[in-house]
Amino acid sequence: MKHSLIMSLTSFKRLFFFLPLFAVIASCQKNVNHDLGGPEHNLTINFKAQVDTIPLEYGKTYHNFFNEPYTVSAFKFYIHGIHFINTETEAIFEVAKDRYDLVDFADSASSSIKIGVLPGKYNRIAFTVGVDSARNVSGAQTGALDPTKGMFWTWNTGYIMAKLEGNSPVASTPNNAFEYHIGGFRTGENVVEKITLLFPYTSLVDLQPNKTSDLYITTNLSAWFHNPHDIRISENPVSMTPGPLAVQIAENYRKMFSVAQILNEP
Amino acid sequence: MVFFTNACKKNGSGNGAATTPLEFKIPDGFPEPVYKFEGNPPTQEGFELGKKLFYDGKLSKDGNFPCASCHQQFAGFATLDHDLSHGFNNQFTTRNAPGLYNLVWHDQLHWDGGIANLEVQPLAPITAPNEMAEDLTNVIEKLKQDADYPRMFNAAFGSDEINSQKMLLALAQFMGMMTSADSKYDRMKRGEATFNQQEQAGYEIFKQKCTSCHAEPLFTDFSYRNTGIPLNQTIKDYGRLRITNRAEDSLKFKVPSLRNVFLSYPYGHDGRFPSIGSMLDHYNAGVQQSTTLDPLLRNGISIDFNERYYLVQFLGTLTDSTFINDKRFAP
Numbered sequence: 001m002k003h004s005l006i007m008s009l010t011s012f013k014r015l016f017f018f019l020p021l022f023a024v025i026a027s028c029q030k031n032v033n034h035d036l037g038g039p040e041h042n043l044t045i046n047f048k049a050q051v052d053t054i055p056l057e058y059g060k061t062y063h064n065f066f067n068e069p070y071t072v073s074a075f076k077f078y079i080h081g082i083h084f085i086n087t088e089t090e091a092i093f094e095v096a097k098d099r100y101d102l103v104d105f106a107d108s109a110s111s112s113i114k115i116g117v118l119p120g121k122y123n124r125i126a127f128t129v130g131v132d133s134a135r136n137v138s139g140a141q142t143g144a145l146d147p148t149k150g151m152f153w154t155w156n157t158g159y160i161m162a163k164l165e166g167n168s169p170v171a172s173t174p175n176n177a178f179e180y181h182i183g184g185f186r187t188g189e190n191v192v193e194k195i196t197l198l199f200p201y202t203s204l205v206d207l208q209p210n211k212t213s214d215l216y217i218t219t220n221l222s223a224w225f226h227n228p229h230d231i232r233i234s235e236n237p238v239s240m241t242p243g244p245l246a247v248q249i250a251e252n253y254r255k256m257f258s259v260a261q262i263l264n265e266p
Numbered sequence: 267m268v269f270f271t272n273a274c275k276k277n278g279s280g281n282g283a284a285t286t287p288l289e290f291k292i293p294d295g296f297p298e299p300v301y302k303f304e305g306n307p308p309t310q311e312g313f314e315l316g317k318k319l320f321y322d323g324k325l326s327k328d329g330n331f332p333c334a335s336c337h338q339q340f341a342g343f344a345t346l347d348h349d350l351s352h353g354f355n356n357q358f359t360t361r362n363a364p365g366l367y368n369l370v371w372h373d374q375l376h377w378d379g380g381i382a383n384l385e386v387q388p389l390a391p392i393t394a395p396n397e398m399a400e401d402l403t404n405v406i407e408k409l410k411q412d413a414d415y416p417r418m419f420n421a422a423f424g425s426d427e428i429n430s431q432k433m434l435l436a437l438a439q440f441m442g443m444m445t446s447a448d449s450k451y452d453r454m455k456r457g458e459a460t461f462n463q464q465e466q467a468g469y470e471i472f473k474q475k476c477t478s479c480h481a482e483p484l485f486t487d488f489s490y491r492n493t494g495i496p497l498n499q500t501i502k503d504y505g506r507l508r509i510t511n512r513a514e515d516s517l518k519f520k521v522p523s524l525r526n527v528f529l530s531y532p533y534g535h536d537g538r539f540p541s542i543g544s545m546l547d548h549y550n551a552g553v554q555q556s557t558t559l560d561p562l563l564r565n566g567i568s569i570d571f572n573e574r575y576y577l578v579q580f581l582g583t584l585t586d587s588t589f590i591n592d593k594r595f596a597p
Contacts, residue, residue, distance in 0.1 A: 139306070139385035140434035147389055148403045148430050154389040156380040156509050189511070243511050 041114040043205070043213045045082075045125075048260070049075055049105040050220050056105065065226035068233045070168035070178065075221060076104040077162035077253075078131050078144070078151065081194075084117055084205060085124040093118045100131060102144040102151065103219075117213075122205040123198070125215065129254065130161030130192035133185035156241065158183050161191050162253060164224055171237035178233045180224065182249050184242025191242070191250035195257055203262045211265040223256035224249060285422065286310035288439075290370075293447035295455060295483050299370035301384045301442055308439045311422040313594075316440025318418065319433060321597040324408045325388075326398035327354050333388065333437075334597065336363040336397075340590055342526030343367060343444065349537025354399035360501045362537035364522060365530050367446035367589060371484055377519045377535045379490060380509045385438040402430055409433065444595060446525050447483075448588035455483070461583065468580025471573050478562055479521045485584065490518040491560040494553030498536050505535065516558045528585045542581060546574050 049056035061069050079102075082095040095115050104110045131145065136158045141147075151160040164180045171178045184191045197217070199205070207213045225231045229248035239245045288308040292299065306312075320337075323329040336351040336359075337343040343366035345351050351363045361377050375381035381390060391397040392405060409415040409428050420426040422436055453459035461469060472480075481487040490506045497504070497517065506515040519535045533539040539548060549567040553559070569577065589595075 137382040139383040140431040140438070142429055142431035146430055147386070148406060152386075152389070154386070154393050155376075157382045157386050157389075241511070 040116050042119070042211070043115050043117040043207060043215065045113040045115070045215045045217060047103050047105075047111045047113075047217050047219050049111070050218050052220060052222050056221065058106070062222075064222060064233065066230070066232050066234075068168055068170045068225075070166050070233060072164070072166040072221065074104075074106065074163055074165040076102060076106070076151070077129055078102055078159065079113065079127050079129060080131065081126075081128040082113075082115065083124075083126040084122040085126060085196075086120070086122045087124060089121070091120055091122070093120070093122070100135070100144045102149055105219075117205075117207055119207045119209045119211075122207075124196055125199075125205075125217075125259070126194065126196040128192060128194050129250075130183075131159040131185070132192060133190070135159075136185045153181075153183060158185055158242070161193075161250070164221060168233045168237070170232075170234040172234075173237050178237040180239045180249055182239060182246045182253075184246050186242070189242040189244075189247060191246050193250055193254040195254060197257055197259050199259050199262060203259075204264075205262055206264045208265065213265065214261075214263040215259065216261040216263075218258050218260045220256045220258070221253075224253045227252060227255065285312070285424075288313055288443065290443065291445070293445060293452070293483075296447065297371065297484075300373045301370040301438070303370075303439070303442060306385070306435045306438060308443060309422060311418070312436050312439040313443060315415075315418045315422045316436035316438070317595070317597070318414070319437055320440055324412065325392055325400065325405055327400040327404075330354075331398045333391065333398075336391075337366050339592075339595055340529065341365070342446070342529045342586070342590060343595075344526075344530035346529070347531065349532050349540075351397075353397040354395065357396040359394075359396050360503055361535050362532065365526055366441055367444045367525060367586075368484055368523065369444065370442045371488075373488060374520075378506045378509050379520055384442060385434045387441075388434060388437050406430055406433070440595075444589070446586040446589040449525065449586040450583040452483075452586075454583070461580075464576055464579040465583050468576035468578070469583075471569075471577055472580050475567050475569065475573075476577075479560075480524050485524040486521045488520065490515065490520055491563075492517040492556065492558045493519075493549075494555070494559050494563050494566070495534055495538070495548070496554045498538070501536060503536065514558055517556065518558060524581060525584045526586055526590070527581050529590065542578055543574065546577065550574075 051062045056072060056075065058073055059071050061071055063069050078100055080100045081097065084093040085091070095117070101113050102110060103113070135141065135145065145159070147154070151163065153160060160181045160183045162182045166178055167176045168178050169176055182191050205213050205215065229252055231249055231252060236245060239249055286309055288310055290303060290308055319325060320333045323332045325332060331354060336345045338346060340346065345363040349362060351359045353359055364377065369375070369384055372384070375384065375387045376390070381387045389402065392400055393402060406428060415428060416426040419428050419432055423432050450459050454461055479487055479489065479491060495517070504516050506518040507513070509515075527542065531541060533542070533545045539545040546569050549563070550569045551566065553563050553566040
């Protein structure tokens with residue numbers, strides 16, 4: 001009895017000795033850092049770009065809140081720090097912190113983010129739009145953060161967190177282009193927006209072991225132009241640097257997300 | 267812990283490739299570097315790859331502008347005798363190319379400090395339309411098509427996959443290893459050389475009038491200051507203001523190191539001072555008052571004729587012949 005107690009204590013110590021090492025290795029894995037008891041990817045977040053209630057089509061003319069006509073040629077943004085939350089059980093599942101996704105509506109594959117989530121019931125999703133300040137200054141990155149993605153400022157280094165480009169006859173720029181490249185991570189010009197989304201009434205992510213769930217998030221780009229800040233293309237066709245205009249636009253677009261639908265595989 | 271985390275983040279060296287580690291030595295009396303090669307441990311193979319990239323015109327649009335076109339070893343990796351550097355299609359840049367050495371001690375790079383990490387610095391000149399003028403994706407494509415690079419990336423990083431991150435890590439290894447710490451000044455500090463009377467007199471004046479900004483041993487305190495150089499009306503470069511958007515940063519530029527200063531003329535952020543003498547004349551009598559002028563320069567710095575002579579003698583001891591002749595950094 002005594003002997004076995006000593007043995008188990010020794011094993012216990014060994015466990016503790018190795019635990020930090022395991023933690024480090026696990027944190028290196030890009031996608032999943034939990035044993036989910038199932039497939040690596042069991043949940044898909046599908047971002048759908050809309051202009052109010054109409055699915056976005058590049059090149060088609062829409063009108064913003066100020067009735068300014070415009071077309072869209074690029075719409076993309078970074079997502080990271082995804083959390084699934086159950087406010088009743090207080091369960092929180094955090095997707096690997098070092099995972100970054102670039103949602104680019106020109107590329108349907110990138111607007112569906114496949115992740116591994118611990119099976120269970122969740123009634124909220126939270127995520128960050130943008131790239132956290134630490135990763136803005138920590139040197140050469142790869143994957144979604146590779147500067148070849150065109151989302152990195154080279155002269156005032158830092159990531160473009162979100163980008164909206166198009167044309168509008170009211171823009172007094174070459175080719176009537178409007179370009180909103182929204183970035184900035186330093187105090188006073190930080191545009192990293194933390195978003196928490198409720199689910200439609202009675203809907204839950206109810207993810208069963210070895211099953212999948214699909215979450216559909218509507219991304220309404222009309223939000224960029226209005227509430228709480230009035231952004232008229234005629235007055236501000238270009239935002240290309242960190243600063244007050246970029247902060248205003250980010251405070252507008254943080255409202256562009258809403259969960260439209262959740263499909264749980266029974 | 268830190269090492270593991272970063273090693274994973276950067277997909278750094280190793281991965282089965284047999285690499286030869288390179289030791290980065292902090293010279294006696296130097297502080298801890300800011301760039302610590304975390305996740306990017308220098309290796310012989312990474313360094314050699316970085317050197318090839320540094321001297322390769324493929325990183326520019328027309329092949330004519332490698333990094334080395336503006337950063338010449340004999341000039342302490344600045345551009346000798348050019349106020350403004352030249353770039354693609356016969357264009358001027360807007361600033362004087364800074365010397366490249368002791369870069370790992372810089373918390374930010376460029377005259378305006380716009381670059382927050384040594385690893386991403388090369389992206390600025392590669393993509394600037396008046397410098398190397400190339401698209402980053404094209405650069406990576408050219409490297410993939412090259413006869414040598416796949417082998418060299420494999421040797422350095424354990425896989426022949428070529429991407430922008432590995433290119434930048436290799437360049438950071440090459441540039442980060444450029445330590446200049448073997449001038450006569452350094453040898454004097456180590457007790458291996460002695461200053462003559464004139465150099466010593468200059469050193470005393472320097473400590474009295476210059477080190478509040480050009481702090482030893484790196485000869486810069488890495489701060490941004492308005493030294494009373496009037497705005498260049500054709501370039502309209504307001505320096506750090508462009509980065510911070512703060513009015514108090516108008517006309518502020520990074521304090522340059524004075525190491526190898528004899529080799530890197532002309533001087534000033536736009537190279538308007540052709541000689542050390544004209545630079546000292548500026549401090550003595552040319553400082554222009556403005557709201558953001560550095561408080562230390564409200565009355566300029568009085569430097570009389572004799573002091574000027576001795577200061578120049580001292581500044582000559584900052585030339586590091588070992589560094590500019592170091593074959594490790596030569597093409």
